[in-house]
Amino acid sequence: xAGVSQTPSNKVTEKGKYVELRCDPIxxxxxxxxxxxxxxxxxxxxxxxxxxxxxxxxxxxxxxFFAVRPEGSVSTLKIQRTERGDSAVYLCASSLTGxxxxxxxxxxxxxxx
Amino acid sequence: GENVEQxxxxxxxxxxDSAVIKCTYSDSASNYFPWYKQELGKRPxxxxxxxxxxxxxxxxxxxxxxxxxxxxxxxHITETQPEDSAVYFCAALxxxxxxxxxxxxxxxxS
Numbered sequence: 325x326a327g328v329s330q331t332p333s334n335k336v337t338e339k340g341k342y343v344e345l346r347c348d349p350i351x352x353x354x355x356x357x358x359x360x361x362x363x364x365x366x367x368x369x370x371x372x373x374x375x376x377x378x379x380x381x382x383x384x385x386x387x388x389f390f391a392v393r394p395e396g397s398v399s400t401l402k403i404q405r406t407e408r409g410d411s412a413v414y415l416c417a418s419s420l421t422g423x424x425x426x427x428x429x430x431x432x433x434x435x436x437x
Numbered sequence: 438g439e440n441v442e443q444x445x446x447x448x449x450x451x452x453x454d455s456a457v458i459k460c461t462y463s464d465s466a467s468n469y470f471p472w473y474k475q476e477l478g479k480r481p482x483x484x485x486x487x488x489x490x491x492x493x494x495x496x497x498x499x500x501x502x503x504x505x506x507x508x509x510x511x512x513h514i515t516e517t518q519p520e521d522s523a524v525y526f527c528a529a530l531x532x533x534x535x536x537x538x539x540x541x542x543x544x545x546x547s
């Protein structure tokens with residue numbers, strides 16, 4: 325079946341702009357995760373959804389970052405007033421309830437000029 | 438705190454040789470340890486995982502061992518092939534989130 329998909333694959337924006345990144349999880353996966361991967365590093369946790377609710381948002385770096393999952397499927401990560409330090413690959417993953425296995429999407433490469 | 442250390446940062450081996458990557462974790466409550474392979478510009482791919490109730494797991498040429506007392510786990514790749522070249526990440530599950538090591542660049546020379 326189809327894996328996790330993310331759009332856009334690349335996003336270039338200017339400092340101070342607002343961006344939205346989209347994640348489509350594997351069908352039937354109730355858990356959804358956002359991670360951020362900087363060059364040469366491992367992914368870093370941002371937020372975890374179980375269904376529609378954010379069960380753990382302890383990884384969001386500040387209040388410029390926000391994520392939603394209104395219908396328990398597609399999720400959108402929103403970044404306000406982007407800064408150059410936000411440049412990274414934003415990865416989404418999903419898993420079945422009760423399973424630890426997280427399957428990743430291809431990521432969105434965000435570049436803030 | 439939640440921390441995963443991974444070594445080495447780079448590893449070069451001759452085709453056919455074995456490769457070993459080691460990780461340590463800080464929280465004894467962690468009970469799930471996956472390994473991901475990431476090729477350049479691609480998504481992390483889960484290649485093998487281990488839960489804390491077993492000490493070793495094998496899948497063809499790859500194996501993972503876990504020492505809960507010492508809080509470390511290792512990835513073993515035997516009979517390496519050029520297509521094994523990639524970045525490998527270990528991770529430990531803390532609650533519902535994965536905490537990743539910094540990665541190991543594996544180069545298999547033919």
